[in-house]
Amino acid sequence: MFFRPTIRLAALVLATAASAGEPRHGAAPAAAAAPPIASVPPLVSAASPAQLALARSVLVDSGIASSFRLIIPQYLEQIALSVTRTRPEMVPDLNLVLAAVRPEFDKKVDEMIDSAAQLYTQRFSQKELEDVAAFFKSASGRKYVGMQPVLMSDMFVAMQAWSQKISVDMMSRVREEMRKKGHEL
Structure with missing residues (x-):
């Protein structure tokens, strides 16, 4: 019943992205694309x-x-x-x-x-x-680590706005294309 905080944080980020793009009036939520993963070197x-x-x-x-x-x-x-x-x-x-x-x-x-x-x-x-x-x-590395909380907070806000816009834009495009096929969403 206890959640792992790291998993909870990841779930929170994903849930926030999803809830920012909650479907409106029957719209489907936008799918989140994972960043590309670099090829994994052998162990x-x-x-x-x-x-x-x-x-x-x-x-x-x-x-x-x-x-x-x-x-x-x-x-x-x-x-x-x-x-x-x-x-x-x-x-x-x-x-x-x-x-x-x-x-x-x-x-x-x-x-x-x-x-x-x-x-x-x-x-x-x-x-x-x-x-x-x-x-x-290095000085740059220490600054990078020190700025992570600020950057994560900034990115969280930016991600909410971005995901909401993407969700609306995506649903609009899907509706437009479905109209061309004779369906009204």
């Missing part, structure tokens, strides 16, 4: 400790690791909401328990960072990881 076998450390550095410096860290408080909050919705008398004790178990689960974030680092070493060569790490350590 590299075993990574050296140096390559794993470099991959971890990329995860930390790029801000990806901090997004893993956000999951723990979100899950704890979901548990609190779920339990206290039906058992409000438990709030004081539950708050103590959640505070007590949080450090245990905060440590588990490193497991995910290690797993992600392993995935990076399977898809990027040592040289590529060095290049990526250098970018994120």
Whole structure:
């Protein structure tokens, strides 16, 4: 019953895009096109400790690791909401328990960072990881990471307007073409 925050975020973005383009008067929603995926390089076998450390550095410096860290408080909050919705008398004790178990689960974030680092070493060569790490350590890379929340917010607003316009334009075109075939939508 608990949603994974990363999946929830993706679902929220997709749902927002879809709801911005909600059908009006029987119109069908516009289909979202996925961005093209680059060809996937073959998996590299075993990574050296140096390559794993470099991959971890990329995860930390790029801000990806901090997004893993956000999951723990979100899950704890979901548990609190779920339990206290039906058992409000438990709030004081539950708050103590959640505070007590949080450090245990905060440590588990490193497991995910290690797993992600392993995935990076399977898809990027040592040289590529060095290049990526250098970018994120540069002034431009640090600015890129720092601007991500602002850019995501800006893109969210832009995406809503764009998807609504696309939905309306697409339905208009489909209606026009269906009229040519003798159908009225």
